[in-house]
Amino acid sequence: MPKQILVVLSEYGYWGEELVGPVEAFDAAGYRVTFATPTGERAHALPPSLDAEYIDPPLGRSVTTRDMARRARELDESSRLDNPLSLADLIPERPYYSALNHLRELEDYHARRDAAVLDLVTGFDGLVIVGGSGPIVDLANNERLHELVLAFVSADKPILAECYGVAVLAFARDVESRASLLWGKHVTGHPKEYDYKDGTGFLGVDFNMGPPPYPLEYILRDATGPDGGFHGNVGKETSVIVDYPFVTARSTPDSAPSGALMVEVLDNGLRRHGW
Template identity: 50%
Template sequence: MNKKVLIAVSEHGFWVEELLKPMDHLDAAGIGYHFVSPKGNITPFPDGASLNAEYVDPPLGRQVTSPDLARRGKETDWEELFGHRHTLEKWFPVRPYLSADGYLGTLERYYEERRKAWKLISEYDALLLVGGSGPVVDMVNNNRLHDLILGFYYAGKPIAAECYTVTCLAFARELDTRESILRGKHVTGHTMEYDYTAGWSILANGEYFTFETPPYPLEYILRDTVGPNGKFHGNVGRLTSVIVDYPFITSRSVASSDLCGRLLVEVLTNDLKRFGW
C-alpha cells in the first residue's frame, strides 16, 4: 500500500519553499499527501515575501527565494490545491475549561472524542508541519494541533516540523503530565542569529501586523524543552540544519526545506532513524 503524509498548513501565511520543496520529494517518491488547516474558513496562502525573488532576508543579508520558486508560488492555484483539505476544528475537540459544567464528565468526553479523532488519522504514515510566520498565530499554541501531533507520536509515526512549527512539538504535551514529547531529544530550530531584530510580521485581519522581533526566541524554548539528556543543534553558519531523532525531523529554516523533504522520504522508505548529530 502506498504511503501517505498529512501536511498541516497555517491560514495566516506559510513560506512557499517550505511547502513546495518537501512536496517535490514526496511526489518524486510516489508518496501521497493530504492537507489539514486549523479552521477551514480561510484558504491557506503563502507569505508574500516568500513569493518575491528580490526579497532580502535581514539576518542573512541575501535573497532567499529563487526566481523559479517565486514563479511556481505565483502560478499555483492555492484554492484548487487546498480545496479538499481537512480541518482541525472538524476532527478534534478542544480541551474543556475547568469552569465547564460537569467538568469531569466533559473532560471524559474530550478524551473519548480525541481517541475517535486519532482513528480518523490512522491512514496517514507521517505528519509534516509547514513553516513560516503564520504558524505562530494558529498552529504553535493550538490545542487541536497538539492533539494531532500526539496521535502520530503515540502511533510511532514520523513527525517533521519546519522553522517556527518546531515550537508546536515543544508545546505538544498531555494536560496531566505537562512534559514535552521533545524532552531528551536532539532537535534544531531558529537560532538567535537567524531571528529578525526588526520588521517581523504576520498577516492578521487582512493586513500585516509587525511584531518587530519574533514573539518568542525559539532557540531558548528548545534548549529548555529538551532537558539535560537532549540537545539543541543550531549549526550556525552551516547552510542547512536538519536533525532526525526518530520520530522527529526538525528543520531550522527556509534553506533547509529541501533537505527536510528528502529526509522525510528517507525516514518513510529507508527506515532512517538518526541524522545530523
C-alpha cells in the same frame, strides 16, 4: 498502497519554499498529500516568500531564487490547497475546568478525541508542520494540533516540522505530566541569529509584531534537556536533524533536504541524521 502524508499549514501565512520542498519530495516518491489548516480556511504563502528580490534582514541577502519563487507561486495558486481538512472540525477541544458539568464534558471529550486522532493516525503515515511566521499565531499553541502530534508519537509515526513549526513539538505535551516530547531529543529550528529584529508579519492582519514573540532557540534548548540538544548550525548552509520520530528543519534552505530525509525515514527506516 502509496504512503499518505498529512501537511498542516497556518491560515496566517506559510513560507513558500517550506511547503514546496517537502511536497516535491513526496510527489517524487509517489506519496499522496492531504492538507489541513486550523479551521479549514485555505492557506496562502507569505508574500516575501514569493519574491526573489526580498532581502532577508538577518541574512542580508535574498533567500528565494527566481526558480523557487515560481514553483512556490504555482503551488500556492494551484487547486491543491483548496478545501483543506479542518482541525477544528475533526478534533474536539478540551473543555474549560470551569465548565458547569466538567466531569461529563471531560469524559465526552476524551471519547471523541481518542476516536478522532485514531482515525487520523490510522489514515496517515506521517505528519508535516510547515513553517513561516504564521505558525506563531495559530499552530504553536493549537491544542488540537498538539493532540494530533501526541497521537503520531504514540503510534510511532514520523513528524517533520520546519522553522517556527518546530515550536509545536515543544508545546505539545500531555496535560497531566506536562513532560516535553523533545526531552532527550536532538532538534534544529530557527536560531536566535535568524530572528527578525522588526517586521515579523502575518496574513490577514495589519500588524507588524516587530521581533518574534518568543526566541524559538531558547524554548527548544529548554525542551530538549541536558541529554538532548538544539543544533542551530549557524554559518552552515543547511540544518536538518533526524531524531526519530522527529525530523526538524531550521529554515528555508532546509526544506528540500528535510523532505528528502522524511522519505528516507518512511521508506528506508532512517532514525538518526545530522549530529
